[in-house]
Amino acid sequence: MADIELTLPDNSKLKVKKGSKGIDAAKKIGKKLAEDALAIEVDGKLQGLDFKLEENTKIKIITKNSKDGLEVLRHSASHVMAEAVKELWPNVKLGIGPAIEDGFYYDFFKKEPFTQEDLKKIEEKMKEIIKGNKEFKKKEMNKGEARKILQEKGEKFKIELLNELEDGKISFFESGKFMDLCKGPHAKKTGEIKAFKLLSTGGAYWKGDEKNEMLQRVYGTAFFKEKDLEEFLKQKEEAEKRDHRKIGKELDLFSINEIVGSGFILWHPKGTALRNQIMKFDEQEHLKRGYEFVTTPHLFKADTWKTSGHYNYYKENMYFLEIDKQEYGVKPMNCPAHIMIYKSNQHSYRELPIKYFEFGTVYRYEKSGVLGGLFRVRGFTQDDAHIFCSLEQLKEEIKKVIEFCLHVFKVFGFNEVAVKLSTKPEKAIGTKEQWDKAETALKTALEESKIEFEVDEGEGVFYGPKIDFKVKDSIKREWQLSTIQVDFNLPERFDATYIGNDSKKHRAVMIHRAIFGSLERFIGILIEHFEGKFPLWLSPVQFKILAVGEKFEEYAEQVNKKLLEEGFRTELDLRAETVSYKIREGQMQKIPYIIVVGEREKQNNTLTVRDRTGQQKTFSLEEFIKEKKKEVIEKK
RNA sequence: GCCGCCGUAGCAUAGUCUGGUUUUAUGCAGCGGUUUCGUAAACCGCAGAUCGUGGGUUCAAAUCCCACCGGCGGCUCCA
Numbered sequence: 037m038a039d040i041e042l043t044l045p046d047n048s049k050l051k052v053k054k055g056s057k058g059i060d061a062a063k064k065i066g067k068k069l070a071e072d073a074l075a076i077e078v079d080g081k082l083q084g085l086d087f088k089l090e091e092n093t094k095i096k097i098i099t100k101n102s103k104d105g106l107e108v109l110r111h112s113a114s115h116v117m118a119e120a121v122k123e124l125w126p127n128v129k130l131g132i133g134p135a136i137e138d139g140f141y142y143d144f145f146k147k148e149p150f151t152q153e154d155l156k157k158i159e160e161k162m163k164e165i166i167k168g169n170k171e172f173k174k175k176e177m178n179k180g181e182a183r184k185i186l187q188e189k190g191e192k193f194k195i196e197l198l199n200e201l202e203d204g205k206i207s208f209f210e211s212g213k214f215m216d217l218c219k220g221p222h223a224k225k226t227g228e229i230k231a232f233k234l235l236s237t238g239g240a241y242w243k244g245d246e247k248n249e250m251l252q253r254v255y256g257t258a259f260f261k262e263k264d265l266e267e268f269l270k271q272k273e274e275a276e277k278r279d280h281r282k283i284g285k286e287l288d289l290f291s292i293n294e295i296v297g298s299g300f301i302l303w304h305p306k307g308t309a310l311r312n313q314i315m316k317f318d319e320q321e322h323l324k325r326g327y328e329f330v331t332t333p334h335l336f337k338a339d340t341w342k343t344s345g346h347y348n349y350y351k352e353n354m355y356f357l358e359i360d361k362q363e364y365g366v367k368p369m370n371c372p373a374h375i376m377i378y379k380s381n382q383h384s385y386r387e388l389p390i391k392y393f394e395f396g397t398v399y400r401y402e403k404s405g406v407l408g409g410l411f412r413v414r415g416f417t418q419d420d421a422h423i424f425c426s427l428e429q430l431k432e433e434i435k436k437v438i439e440f441c442l443h444v445f446k447v448f449g450f451n452e453v454a455v456k457l458s459t460k461p462e463k464a465i466g467t468k469e470q471w472d473k474a475e476t477a478l479k480t481a482l483e484e485s486k487i488e489f490e491v492d493e494g495e496g497v498f499y500g501p502k503i504d505f506k507v508k509d510s511i512k513r514e515w516q517l518s519t520i521q522v523d524f525n526l527p528e529r530f531d532a533t534y535i536g537n538d539s540k541k542h543r544a545v546m547i548h549r550a551i552f553g554s555l556e557r558f559i560g561i562l563i564e565h566f567e568g569k570f571p572l573w574l575s576p577v578q579f580k581i582l583a584v585g586e587k588f589e590e591y592a593e594q595v596n597k598k599l600l601e602e603g604f605r606t607e608l609d610l611r612a613e614t615v616s617y618k619i620r621e622g623q624m625q626k627i628p629y630i631i632v633v634g635e636r637e638k639q640n641n642t643l644t645v646r647d648r649t650g651q652q653k654t655f656s657l658e659e660f661i662k663e664k665k666k667e668v669i670e671k672k
Numbered sequence: 673g674c675c676g677c678c679g680u681a682g683c684a685u686a687g688u689c690u691g692g693u694u695u696u697a698u699g700c701a702g703c704g705g706u707u708u709c710g711u712a713a714a715c716c717g718c719a720g721a722u723c724g725u726g727g728g729u730u731c732a733a734a735u736c737c738c739a740c741c742g743g744c745g746g747c748u749c750c751a
Binding site for chain 1: 676710714
């Protein structure tokens with residue numbers, strides 16, 4: 037038989053016999069590769085190893101230890117889980133069972149939800165199946181045959197999926213007694229699944245639509261090596277240790293009170309100290325960049341929201357009240373207020389851009405089930421600014437905002453940033469020309485800022501394109517932070533204009549941008565990022581001062597007074613407790629420096645300072661102040 | 673909002689399944705005293721809880737049932 041030629045990802049060519057399969061190609065490339073092979077990617081599509089190869093295709097062998105390999109493994113694990121569940125509860129109907137970021141899940145239709153004990157049972161059953169080391173066999177048939185099989189089994193959800201598939205060959209995967217509609221690919225045998233663990237359960241709507249039935253989802257994860265699984269579980273534990281709700285309580289930063297209401301944050305003195313430092317820093321940075329500060333009310337007459345469109349499109353998320361037969365709405369956004377300020381004067385093109393900044397506290401009604409700690413709340417403060425400019429100025433202004441964001445990330449130690457540009461969605465306002473110009477402006481701004489970014493076609497909001505920034509924290513978790521959005525809608529609705537050099541009125545373009553997004557959420561992220569061990573400039577309490585004995589209390593007081601005068605945040609602890617006790621307490625409060633004074637220090641006018649790692653160092657008072665002031669300025 | 677789990681002193685837990693000393697226990701924190709101490713917990717004592725709220729079942733409810741409030745994990749949502 038004649039050879040056919042395939043292209044490998046590195047553009048080298050591979051010749052195999054006509055009619056051969058993916059596994060043959062793998063063997064041809066190398067014995068080791070064939071052993072490790074799990075699946076084959078043909079022209080970007082994952083296929084099983086038994087996939088018949090054709091000429092002029094680009095192939096990639098998916099092996100263990102690759103990201104795609106993990107996906108294949110996890111998808112296989114989800115099948116094994118479904119098999120286990122079917123054996124334990126034969127009447128359960130199957131939903132879908134894909135691999136996801138950290139593992140896999142499978143959705144089942146079952147009256148009673150799964151319990152923790154059920155998870156253990158399923159795990160045991162899965163172990164049996166894996167031990168059996170059965171082959172994943174692919175079976176192909178036409179749609180009619182497939183439907184017949186599914187109808188016999190009564191798999192109504194699978195039939196729904198089948199109906200959406202194109203006519204042609206429908207594939208099932210079979211392992212032992214279990215068979216499931218599935219395009220694959222899978223591992224060769226169930227025995228490939230070596231390290232797995234079921235993690236949790238939860239309800240999930242069929243096809244993610246809340247109008248549909250609620251299915252029972254089981255989450256799990258799988259790895260090729262036991263070591264990787266352990267690593268994963270350790271990382272999970274690490275994340276739990278950093279939970280901002282736990283640390284927030286321990287460090288007395290904030291609370292949420294049942295009587296006050298869900299989603300409303302009470303900032304305690306220490307939390308406020310932290311928050312104030314962030315705000316102070318942010319204010320300075322805005323001043324440097326030519327923003328003007330404004331202050332606006334929390335409550336507006338409903339007319340404002342009718343003009344802005346929120347009354348029609350955002351009403352379910354807003355708080356309304358009626359006084360003297362007049363309807364008012366609490367602001368969910370600051371934009372209308374800023375536009376009103378802009379509109380209180382006529383503006384020349386020479387004045388543009390005009391940038392208004394406000395720490396604007398907004399209230400949004402969020403469904404009870406979505407609230408959580410500081411991450412999702414009903415009342416929060418945005419570091420919100422609106423830039424009014426001409427379409428021509430857009431690119432330069434966006435560039436400045438990008439620089440601003442990156443600077444802020446760096447200061448807080450977020451060194452990895454992922455950027456996404458979202459373009460015109462199907463439903464959108466504004467002309468095609470406006471959109472094109474704006475999208476080009478955003479794109480060019482990103483390129484000229486030498487930033488790598490992804491384009492998310494059609495994912496913009498209806499009123500304009502946007503750029504989103506995601507950062508990675510100290511344990512590599514991703515958080516969506518900043519957003520820069522162009523808005524054609526509100527300037528139109530509020531008729532925001534400027535006078536151009538042709539002395540005619542022109543529509544202003546508005547940019548919404550927030551760097552932290554919400555201060556509440558940002559602080560939540562910071563708590564987890566730093567594990568509560570904030571750098572000196574942010575620490576609610578910077579120094580804890582204690583004396584070795586009563587005789588040295590006066591000196592401790594002197595030191596404290598001096599540090600307060602120098603603008604530091606201190607805590608003087610003169611309680612009748614032992615030195616060790618107070619140090620332990622300070623350490624648990626994650627205070628950056630604990631200052632101990634006694635005979636030696638009093639004699640020499642010095643301080644002995646213990647840092648968070650337990651290291652001690654002696655300074656003269658002046659020396660210490662100088663060094664710590666530097667540390668605060670450098671924000672290390 | 674939906675599915676599930678949970679709610680015991682300021683905090684962290686035990687007791688709840690299988691109702692039964694007048695319902696409670698432990699540690700930390702608090703308060704009173706003693707100790708004045710050199711880098712992660714000195715000692716003794718005291719006080720502190722309508723067991724989330726309301727209703728029901730029962731001779732008897734922290735425990736069983738219902739509703740509500742709140743928290744957590746998911747889903748959905750986050751123009």
